[in-house]
Every structure is written in C-alpha cells, then in structure tokens.
Amino acid sequence: AQKVTQAQTEISVVEKEDVTLDCVYETRDTTYYLFWYKQPPSGELVFLIRRNSFDEQNEISGRYSWNFQKSTSSFNFTITASQVVDSAVYFCALTPAGSSASKIIFGSGTRLSIRP
C-alpha cells in the first residue's frame, strides 16, 4: 500500500526563521515520484518540485530546499528565511513512476503560518 505521512499538522514561525516540513512515505514500488505542492488560501495547488526515486540529490531553489533520503523514506522540505507569503498549506505526495496516468497519493498537509 502507498501512504504519505505529514506528522506536522500546523507550524507557526516568525518571519525570517527557517522551517522544515517533514514528509515520510511508504510504497512497494521500486520507482516512484515524490512531489511537494503549495496550496495558498485561494485554493489552487501550486507545483513546487518533483523528485524521481533514483535521484537522491538534494535540491535547492532559492529559499526552498528539499532533502530526499531513501534510507528513511523521507522527503523533507525546508524554507529558509521564511516570509509571510510562504503562509499556506503544503502537501507532500507520491505516485508510481512509468505512467503519467497514475493516481497521486497526498499526505494530510501541513498548515504553515508565518507571523510578521
């Protein structure tokens, strides 16, 4: 069975602090994709990153960075120097690789609040 766990339901930090959102997944597939999406109050899902299970290199994009560790089945997301605009719900997700028509399994989401 596939499962994505985001243990942190809500996080609140003061602006400019760094914050890490945890994601742990379970899958029996040997190849898969992991995703992070941002959902601001408007409701639209914003794609942030896709990571192939074969690629364990960490990635940095501006203030965002992702740490993928296959050994612990984790795909954590860190925001450096957080800003108020980062306030949103963040979802970690998983899908088998090899078919673009595969279902996406979402975690329960972490609601991030950045206080000025």
Added chain:
Amino acid sequence: GAVVSQHPSRVICKSGTSVKIECRSLDFQATTMFWYRQFPKKSLMLMATSNEGSKATYEQGVEKDKFLINHASLTLSTLTVTSAHPEDSSFYICSAPTSGVDTQYFGPGTRLTVL
C-alpha cells in the same frame, strides 16, 4: 507549465439541484483526468479517474450515480453533482497529466456550496 482550467470557480445552489463542473486542459490533450474532493482543512481525496471515450473509474465509497463524470473529448472532463445536498458542499479539484511526463497539473478548483 501546462494549464488546466475549471469552471465555475465558485457555485452556490439549492438542495436538490444538479451542478456541472468543467475541467479543461488548455494547451495539451489529456486522455485521463482526475477528480479530487477536499473538505475544509483536509487533504485531497481522489474521487474518480476520468477516461476519454470510456467509463470513469470511481474510488471506493464514491457514488457513481451521484457524481457523474463525462470525458467527452481530449481536453474536457465534466463532473456533475446530481441532486446536490448540503453534505456535498466541498472544494472540487481536477488534474490532468501531460503525455510522457509524470507530473499532473491541477485546476484552480471549484468551491461548491449547497444550501
């Protein structure tokens, strides 16, 4: 990236009426689209997989007679909530994968309120 649109973005209807939500892939063709439902402060739950030219595949517990899905063309899937009731009030989101790329693009969502 690819663009998926949804219409309407927000709808309020009376109990007992039916509501149709459209999902369109604007710059690519999608033989498959997905419909999700999201309750307030909850995650997205997959309702069904919409297949162009064939019947939709529904997830366990989703009433197919209640949530009618039609995938009439390679760029359009519709979700009709029949005889809507207040408990059907929710945020409905569709997604579509682009061919050859294992990434799905999501529509902006439709907020349904049934009075």
